[in-house]
Amino acid sequence: MTSAPVHVWRAGLRCLPGGVRLLLGMGALVAVGFACAASPDSNARVPIVAPDLGSFQPVSAFLEHRCGSLDCHGQVGRNLRVLGHEGLRLDPNDVPGGSPTTAAEIEANYGSVASLEPEVMAAVVGDGGAHPERLTLVRKGRGTEHHKGGALVVVGDVQDRCLTSWLAGTTDGAACAAALDTP
Amino acid sequence: MNPTAGGAASFLRGSRRRFAPVHGFGILAVVSGLAALGACSAVEDVLDPVHADAVAALGPEVFGLPKGPTHRPGQPCLTCHSGQGPGKSEFSVAGTVYKTKPATEWLEGATVSLTDAAGTIRQLTTNQTGNCLIKKSEWTPVYPMRVKVSFGGVSIDMLTHVGRAGACADCHTDPARAASAGHVYLVADPANFPVGP
Numbered sequence: 001m002t003s004a005p006v007h008v009w010r011a012g013l014r015c016l017p018g019g020v021r022l023l024l025g026m027g028a029l030v031a032v033g034f035a036c037a038a039s040p041d042s043n044a045r046v047p048i049v050a051p052d053l054g055s056f057q058p059v060s061a062f063l064e065h066r067c068g069s070l071d072c073h074g075q076v077g078r079n080l081r082v083l084g085h086e087g088l089r090l091d092p093n094d095v096p097g098g099s100p101t102t103a104a105e106i107e108a109n110y111g112s113v114a115s116l117e118p119e120v121m122a123a124v125v126g127d128g129g130a131h132p133e134r135l136t137l138v139r140k141g142r143g144t145e146h147h148k149g150g151a152l153v154v155v156g157d158v159q160d161r162c163l164t165s166w167l168a169g170t171t172d173g174a175a176c177a178a179a180l181d182t183p
Numbered sequence: 184m185n186p187t188a189g190g191a192a193s194f195l196r197g198s199r200r201r202f203a204p205v206h207g208f209g210i211l212a213v214v215s216g217l218a219a220l221g222a223c224s225a226v227e228d229v230l231d232p233v234h235a236d237a238v239a240a241l242g243p244e245v246f247g248l249p250k251g252p253t254h255r256p257g258q259p260c261l262t263c264h265s266g267q268g269p270g271k272s273e274f275s276v277a278g279t280v281y282k283t284k285p286a287t288e289w290l291e292g293a294t295v296s297l298t299d300a301a302g303t304i305r306q307l308t309t310n311q312t313g314n315c316l317i318k319k320s321e322w323t324p325v326y327p328m329r330v331k332v333s334f335g336g337v338s339i340d341m342l343t344h345v346g347r348a349g350a351c352a353d354c355h356t357d358p359a360r361a362a363s364a365g366h367v368y369l370v371a372d373p374a375n376f377p378v379g380p
Contacts (some may be wrong), residue, residue, distance in 0.1 A: 065343075067346075069327075069343045069344060069345065069346040069354075070343075070353075070354035070362065070363070070364065071345065071346045071347055071348035071353055071354050072346035072347060074362075075362070076362065086342060086343045087343065088361065088362055089361040089362075090361070091361065092360065092361045093361075094361055095359045095360060095361065095363075095364065095365070096342070096343075096359075096361075096363070096364040097342045097364055148347060149326070149346055149347055150326060150347075152327075183300075183327060183329055183344050
């Protein structure tokens with residue numbers, strides 16, 4: 001049996017219209033939420049663990065050629081944005097097909113790839129490149145996850161070896177060069 | 184039925200109750216028909232405002248160019264002709280070719296060769312406003328696709344493949360800038376433009 005004050009309180013709530021009771025409940029939830037929420041530390045940084053930038057250039061060239069056309073990843077709105085000679089340029093004074101890919105564009109491509117899924121990237125790199133399919137970048141290229149551009153990479157082909165070898169820390173330059181021959 | 188005024192009023196009141204469901208259904212049918220006839224585009228605009236905005240951004244027709252294969256040169260054809268409307272025909276690939284860079288003169292009679300990833304080749308010929316097209320019912324390429332433009336013994340291969348966009352002007356807008364290759368042209372230097380077919 002409930003105590004008298006609780007019994008009265010419940011009876012009082014029941015007197016209120018349903019909509020008012022709902023608003024009161026939502027307001028209570030919001031108030032609790034604000035009370036519990038803590039402001040994030042604006043100085044906090046998440047370290048990105050990724051393969052070496054110095055060995056990324058051949059991989060960048062492959063990504064520019066195969067993925068970076070203006071109608072695909074050579075667009076500013078892409079999560080994976082690829083810049084370079086064959087597509088979107090970093091410098092507003094450059095044009096597609098104009099000057100060669102710049103060092104800044106290669107670095108931007110590195111940032112794009114490394115920061116796409118930083119936690120997963122760190123795990124793959126930490127495991128020496130094992131199970132690279134954990135990365136959406138790899139799955140979409142291989143076509144094992146829905147990709148508007150289709151399945152462009154076959155597991156084990158020169159394109160796949162170019163990317164996965166870089167993830168493993170030993171970029172296969174020959175594979176990356178051969179990957180440029182893919183139309 | 185009582186012929187008196189009171190009886191008539193009573194009958195009318197009764198008739199409203201009797202025929203209300205039919206009357207209501209009739210209104211619904213008329214409204215639905217009007218919606219189907221005249222409000223479809225409005226409904227589609229609401230359902231896909233991105234597409235509606237893209238169509239609106241193309242602006243009005245170019246003065247002097249009638250609707251048809253010669254209209255709107257240089258614009259992204261598949262914005263309207265991709266099956267979402269308002270263009271009636273659905274294209275798989277379409278675009279405009281200009282003589283030189285900068286692109287001001289349309290190139291009529293050029294051959295645009297399309298080679299898709301399956302190795303299938305299709306050749307289109309540009310019309311008097313430089314436009315060329317192929318309908319989806321005729322061919323849909325397997326992407327990526329390679330493109331070459333030829334005229335008067337001169338050919339130019341597209342630098343990159345086409346990843347998935349069948350409208351040339353999706354990427355080839357004028358002027359050329361960081362995010363655009365500029366209009367499609369045969370030769371960069373007007374001095375190199377071939378004389379004769």
